[in-house]
Amino acid sequence: MEVGSSCHSGLAFHRTPSSSWRSRGNGLVLGHARPTRPRRSAILCMGSGTASDPAGSGKAHASRGFYVSDVDAALQGIPKRVGEVEKMIIPGLPEGPESSLISTGLWEWKPKLTVYYEKSGTGNSKAPSVLFLPGFGVGTFHFEKQLKDLGRDYKVWTMDFLGQGMSLPCEDPAPKNTVGEFGEEAFWGFGQELQPWAEELVYSIDLWRDQVQHFVEEVIGEPVYIVGNSLGGFVALYLAASCPHLVKGVTLLNATPFWGFLPNPARSPRLSKIFPWAGTFPLPSFVRKLTETVWQKISDPRSIQGILKQVYADHSTNVDKVFSRIVETTQHPAAAASFASIMCAPKGQISFEEALSRCQRQGTPISLMYGREDPWVRPIWGIKVKQQVPESPYYEISPAGHCPHDEVPEVINYLLRGWLKNVESEGSIEIPFLEEPSYAEDGVSRELEFVRGGSKKSVRVRLFGSKISLWTQLSSFLKSGVTNTRVVSR
Secondary structure (H helix, E strand, O other): OOOOOOOOOOOOOOOOOHHHEEEEOOEEEEOOOOOOOOOOOEEEOOOOOOEEOOOOOOOEEOOOEEEOHHHHHHHOOHHHHOOEEEEEEOOOOOOHHHOOOEEEEEEEEEOOEEEEEEEEOOOOOOOOEEEEEOOOOOOHHHHHHHHHHHOOOOEEEEEOOOOOOOOOOOOOOOOOOOOOHHHHHHOOOOOOOOOHHHOOOOOOHHHHHHHHHHHHHHHHOOOEEEEEEOHHHHHHHHHHHHOHHHEEEEEEEOOOOOOOOEOOOOOOHHHHOOOOOOOOOOOOHHHHHHHHHHHHHHOOHHHHHHHHHHHOOOOOOOOHHHHHHHHHHHOOOOHHHHHHHHHOOEOOOOOHHHHHHHHHHHOOOEEEEEEOOOOOOOHHHHHHHHHHOOOOOEEEEEOOOOOHHHHOHHHHHHHHHHHHHHHHOOOOOOOOOOOOHHHOOOOEEEEEEEEEOOEEEEEEEEEEOOOOOHHHHHHHHHHHOOOOOEEEEO
């Protein structure tokens, strides 16, 4: 067992005052504004004379182009560029020895509460640390493609939230006096003999926020960039709002904008007293009976397959490993009771919107990367976040569903690298797609092409500009299904 030594009070974290941040294009950067580069527009001639970019950016450039001044008026923003999409070639995922090695660890945060985590690239001592937080029901295995790829350039970490994945308890929090009642012999947490270590245990978003905070302080030992998918996005934002000295920036991957249904005791003490049970152990009798019935349905491999088919837009994506790891987790004796605790846990002390507002006031850099075909966190939720933090880059990826980091990891890794370089360089390196800053207000679209398994694949990515209205983007979303696009390579 690997246990990180505590350095909660000994870390001297430095953070640039938020007042020194300024908005540049679609990202938060530091320092003085640089002169705006002269704008020019190009009519690109396609043919056999295209050549690779010598700088290694992965873009294809036309062999020759004619620049004319009167084209500027025709290129004012996306509405007048309908049907024209620039094509870019990006790297695929590394294979074999080119991949960064992944190591595992166990961190005992509290008695009987041990957290499983994975890390990669920790030999890069001067590189920034990036922590990936998974969505509900999955775990570290969902970020394997990030650890193997981004670990070549950064120190990359990920963990399983307590009550999920491989961070389930190794002992029964509430053993039974007898066996056989309700067929409960296969389940932990269904008895009344509450163990001392589980007296205040409830798998809530507040618990996970505290878990991540102490993991950063005691195991990673330095401020981090946090990338969170779904539930992990909410936790990432929550921590950044609560502990800005620990978080250098946040990337949201189809982040869920709410979590929990019952009132939080700290925020609504009177209202919370109305509810006799809120996710603690032992489980009440009626909860045990309901959990057993529901659990038989949702833990069925056929149900899990159906959910994966729903949340992945590209059904050619190999989800065999994800499927097998989820099934493995559901077979743990503590899984059913942990699920009941999660579903009935109270809301966090602050909402998603409040956390977002705090991060904006504190000057925490934020980037948004959302799969457009997500059936759960629909595009409207990403648009709402973009409206609240218009200075943050918002990339909409299609086709991609609820888990873009696993479905199109090539794209997410490419965009993440660009955003991290932008923040680390204090804005001297542009975020992806801002080669021509004049597009920053209205947005710009690209078709990203990469090789996977020996075959070419491509996805459409749109970087939304700072001028965004809900009606405009909803109209664009509805029209996009019937728009014919012409790809322009350069």
